[in-house]
Amino acid sequence: MWLLLQSPYEGCQTVLYCTVSEELHDTTGRFYANCAEELWSKVSLDDTAALKLWNISEVLTGIKATAQ
16 A cells, blocks of 8 residues: 555645646646646536535534635
């Protein structure tokens, strides 16, 4: 299993790449992994699953979102 884990240094590389890359300056709404753009997974586009996760997160944190 340790082969699947990254060190903190390795794990932050994509975040740093997306933060400092001039070519991504005006880019938004995309998914990156290993410093490359990836396709969104099917489950990540599931609005029903997203709402369920949101509701569970509110319960677990005790923080209720307010409508804007």
